Amino acid sequence: MTSTTIPAEVPAEAHYEQQYLDLMRRVWTQGDERIDRTGVGTRSLLGASMRFSLAGEAVPLLTTKRVYWKVAAREMLWFLTGDTNIRELVRQGVHIWTDWPLETYRKATGEEISRDAFEARIIEDAAFAERWGDLGPVYGAQWVNWPRYEAVGDGLYRRAEKGHNQIAELVEGIRNNPGSRRLLFTGWNVAEVAQMALPPCHMTYQFQVADGRLNGLLFQRSCDLGLGFAFNIFGLSLITRMLAQQCDLEPGEIVWQGGDVHLYLNHAELVEEQISRTPGGAPKLRIKRRPESIFDYRIEDFEVVDYTPQSHIAAPVAV
Incomplete structure (x- = not known):
């Protein structure tokens, strides 16, 4: 395949989605072809980064194909319940x-x-x-109920009935210690990874308060760029907006960092169709009420407007 040179930074006037399409093209044309866990095979690069503004209710929904954002929102709300x-x-x-x-x-x-x-x-x-x-102790279990252990004597410990709620602690940290560099949560519990149906791909989220704005960062150890990324970036946007509202801050920008960034070989039709399309439009995400806590949002609280994506592109999920 022909190599494609991708600029180090997307020009300021470019549509926010162009950096995603450029990364997709780069992975598809320059990625290392490899056999993966699923047996399907991928083209893969290690290390990528993108930045998106959330100012003015902006949300980086992909416009070159339809993203069913309510599915991603329902998943995020489900994570916050701790259900598995x-x-x-x-x-x-x-x-x-x-x-x-x-x-x-x-x-x-x-x-x-x-x-x-x-x-x-x-x-x-x-x-x-x-x-x-x-599914085993996946995302939500770690986010709101990370295991604690208590001494029972003679050097013995037992698992406490109530675990550690990273999300509740994060909210308190943003409110009361906004200069902290420990405003984060993670799903990567080494002791329990083997018990999970799928170890966390979007594994660590970190936040920063700057000039009255809340910025969010996601490190994703493994990213299915063709299917998963669209949900992952919306989820990062959503949780950042929810936290900002709960902590009386304005949303700032989000930063996405990928570890193993890949495209599946059986997604050729998806990839080639999508990178041939031109992004456009500026969708907005609105939160219609402020509930009492980060755990009390409902799907009806969210609205996306001015979203006019191009047609859906179907592709199989590799399990």
Whole structure:
């Protein structure tokens, strides 16, 4: 393939999405082709960064394809509950986590059940959902219930009933110690990674208060640039906006940093179609009320306006 030279910085007059399309082109044309965990294969680069402004209600939704932002918002709200079972997501019509427990169920039972039938059983049968719908201690479990251990004597410890709530502590830190360099939370709990259906890809979020604005940064150890990034950057925008509102700050900018940034080889049609498109428009994200705490937002509290994306581009998920 022909190499493409990407400028170090996107010109100020360029559309915010152009840096994403440039990175996609760079990964596709220059990335190292490799066999990955899924067996599908990827083209991959290590290390990438993008910056987006949230000023004036701006939100970096991709415009070169439709992004179903309510799905991403529902997922973020689900994370903040600490829930790790897909049942509540499925009830809301969110299917993005179903493939992992479905694959586990098929391998364990030999039953070639369809996704629709599996999800129907998850909703209808609480015992089935408890047995087969749990993802292990993924994101939300670590964000709001990171394990604590208490001494019980003779050098022995037991897990405390209530874990550490990183999100609640973050809110207090932003409010009361805005100059801190410890305004962050992470899902990468080394002791529990092996128990997770999928170890956290968007693993560490860090925040900075500057001149009355809240800036947010996400380090993502692994990024599916073709499918996952659109949700990840919206999620970073959303949590930054929610935290800013709760802490009486204006949203500033967000910084996305990727570790292993990759495109799947079976996404060729998606990639080539998307990088051929021209981005346009300036969508806005509005929060319609201020709830009592960061944990009390509802999907009805969010509205996206002036979003006129180009048509959806379908592509398979690698499990």
